[in-house]
Amino acid sequence: MSAPAATPPSGAATEGDPRSWTVKLRRRAVAALPPEKLLPDGQPTYVASWIYVFGVASIASLIVVIASGCILTLKGPAWWHFTSVGHFFNSIHLWSVELFFFVMVVHLWGKYWMAAWRGGRARVWITGAIVFLVAIPAALTGYVSQQNFDAQWISTQAKDAMNSVGIGAFFNLTNFGQMYSYHVLLLPVAVVVLVSAHVLLVRRHGVVPPIELDKKLPARAGGSGPAAAPEPPPEPSPSPEPTA
Amino acid sequence: MSPRRPRDDTRPWAGGYYPYDLVKELCIATGVIGLLAVLLTILFSSPDDRPSTVAQWSRSLPVNFLATAAKELNGTSDTAEYGPPYNHNGEGQQAWILKPQKWLGVSHPIDTAQAYVIEPLRTVTGDPTLASALARYRAAPEQTKKAWATAYAKPLEEYEAAKEEEKPLPRTVAEQRGTGRVIVTAPGSGPVPTMMEGLVSLAQSGGLEGSLLTSRQFFQTDYTKPLLLMADGGLLEERAQAQHLLGEQWGLMNETGSYPGQPWLWLYALWYQVEPFKASENADILVMLVMGVLSLAFIVVPFIPVINRIPRWIPIYRLIWREHYAAAAGGGGGGGGGDASPR
């Protein structure tokens, strides 16, 4: 190998043996999301509405859901029924889930009415929609893991829906061990991965610009943002969009 | 440019940026949401209705328990006739040519007579009368077993029906107050009454659900068998109705007590209240298919004509970006980018 063994100093992200998978991955990652794009310290001047905080509020709620959930796992699934401290953290977990769906739906409403998929941002919408849809079974597996009357009722009723489409054979709502595993590990991992992809795509493409009112308003070159593209991007198509 | 297809002329932003601390924003948001969750906890706590047990059910509703057990024995309970994934005694639900419930087969086999009556009774020791009744039943031909079980179930079903319709109760079933013992007059039921008395005793002592849970192995986390038995009976449904959790009460959106539930399931719950889903035997698969299609549509909203134009036609965006529009109109400032005029 002819590549240097020592880690290169900053600014040398593009150096290194091009045959190295590590170098290839690093180059692609840094090209897609250089540090100033991954963690920008500024936002466009049109980011001027409280509706914009509902995305970060969704992430914050998810953090509280996961943190309270981690505390609940410390002493096992039966703990919260028998101690006040356990019940306290179970309550925080329940209310943070309600808050999570609350702020996520307000975020969704905002993004719809902004048509936030414009400008090559269809994947941002797609990942966000999938997060919402995956959060629903994440919550359902939690409800059937409660080991109380609610869990008894929900599992025996919802099993009919699962069985009717054939997945009851693989996803047994009345199997506590399976449901608890999905709830504590598999589905939270799926949600976190999807949220991460969603947020990275937002950082990649930037927050969607406003819909322009007057077609006579000029598109201005200059400013501290990237230069305007010479041609408008094509209309979104069902196939994956070209990278910006 | 095709006039049929609207263009997305959104261009990268070429205007100004102002300082915005994303990390601080996330920390503040987490603190606010955390405090809100703690506040809601202090104000309202959370529900924890204790689970029902087979023991409680057999003590508080002994006739209902016996009627259910009799149906498990003669194969007419909901679980017995369910079909896949529990048995082959039903076709399951279907939508046109789609029969996924049947296609995916029996993966969690439950023979209700064996699982809920015969096997638990075989674990009872020190009762020679029960042991001989059980031996007599097991040695009989299938037709005879069925005839005995059906003969026993009949007066119990009539009793339950009369109770539900608030008619005079038949005398073939007598519930002894105090002991909770039920005496069923069922001619032609062979050894079944003795077996059922044994089963009720086992249930009321708490031994039945333990037997159902650990029948295959010591460590168990699969509550399917005891849950299906309880769901075949009336206790869970009675509690659910009082807590507004039944389907026709939009129950899948609700939590026990007066707590908020799952309002985000409103559309899923709604289909069950309207025809053709409401009265259909295939309601579950039909609703799941509709919601599946709508969920896919939700994911691809950016590509759906008309739906992806509504935000432009109902201009809520004018309120969201009013500062930007005012700045742009007020001197051409505010930068560019956004949609260009269609060419």
Next chain:
Amino acid sequence: MSWLASTRVVGAAFNLNHPAHTVDWHFIHLSVANVVVIGLMLVVFALAILLPFPGAAKRREASK
């Protein structure tokens, strides 16, 4: 019914452990709690859009 006594209230200022009141309209039956949540979401959405967002001076400065 004995199971009504089987709910537990731990340190709550307001006891919500009683059967819910419902809002009924034709075939729609929603619990009051859910109606409150949905209503709050609409109110919060409207406020989020209408209330002024801090930092206007910084944005004017950046636009020059």
